[in-house]
Amino acid sequence: MTELEAIQARHSVRKYTEAPIEEAKVAIINNEIGKINALTGSHVQLVLDEPKAFSSGVLKYGQFSGVRNYLVMAAHKGKEAEENIGYHGERLVLLAQTLGLNTCWVGLTYKKIPGAFSLAEGEVVHCVIALGHGVNQGVAHTLKPIEKFYEADRAVPDWFKAGIEAAILAPTAVNQQKFKFILKDGDKVEAKTTFSVAGYTNIDLGIVKCHFELGAGKDNFKWA
Numbered sequence: 001m002t003e004l005e006a007i008q009a010r011h012s013v014r015k016y017t018e019a020p021i022e023e024a025k026v027a028i029i030n031n032e033i034g035k036i037n038a039l040t041g042s043h044v045q046l047v048l049d050e051p052k053a054f055s056s057g058v059l060k061y062g063q064f065s066g067v068r069n070y071l072v073m074a075a076h077k078g079k080e081a082e083e084n085i086g087y088h089g090e091r092l093v094l095l096a097q098t099l100g101l102n103t104c105w106v107g108l109t110y111k112k113i114p115g116a117f118s119l120a121e122g123e124v125v126h127c128v129i130a131l132g133h134g135v136n137q138g139v140a141h142t143l144k145p146i147e148k149f150y151e152a153d154r155a156v157p158d159w160f161k162a163g164i165e166a167a168i169l170a171p172t173a174v175n176q177q178k179f180k181f182i183l184k185d186g187d188k189v190e191a192k193t194t195f196s197v198a199g200y201t202n203i204d205l206g207i208v209k210c211h212f213e214l215g216a217g218k219d220n221f222k223w224a
């Protein structure tokens, strides 16, 4: 499965089987995490076989069950760190999909378990990503017309359209999709957030930029 096929196949999955993540897949994911942390200064960590973050006793959080593995998306605070968490977290989500695993970004409905991960001075957990073998493959969210997600003063080129088509398949917090891509002169593209009451827009922006690049083809444009 290619990353583009993974974009089509991925949906948030909230129910997982007890099957552990295979050692070879853990090694591939950890190798990628090492590169991301070195490149961005983030502190992404893979937590395996730890059921407490998603077992809330009487409270049933956001329909999750069977989550024993998750990525801790830790980094410093700030817009740039948040966008990096979104961009690189989504690369890990798509990698997981190509490995036959399922995922769900989670901003609210989990507990931070002391000892399961570590934070350096000044770092925070921005969110986690549930990871494992899904009981199902999730459900596609309803797609809105692509015209809602861009501004352009000329007919849009095919690569731009393909970028938006990939971006609207991306996960966003509460499916808010508060983003817009603006086609500029010289095949430059600006990506921006729009007003949200739910927050998480900088993480969402990183996620949709990851999808846009894969859909449009990195060589066809430059970020403005």
Ligand SMILES: Cc1cc2nc3c(=O)[nH]c(=O)nc-3n(C[C@H](O)[C@H](O)[C@H](O)COP(=O)(O)O)c2cc1C
Pocket: 010, 011, 012, 013, 014, 062, 104, 105, 106, 107, 108, 109, 127, 138, 139, 140, 141, 169, 170, 171, 172, 173, 174, 175, 200, 203, 204, 207
């Ligand atoms: C930053 C972020 C935070 C999220 N937080 C939660 C959460 O706390 N609980 C939950 O059930 N889903 C959460 N989601 C998943 C979204 O609800 C989901 O991506 C969206 O509804 C679109 O559905 P899809 O991922 O299946 O395409 C989150 C997604 C993102 C990107």
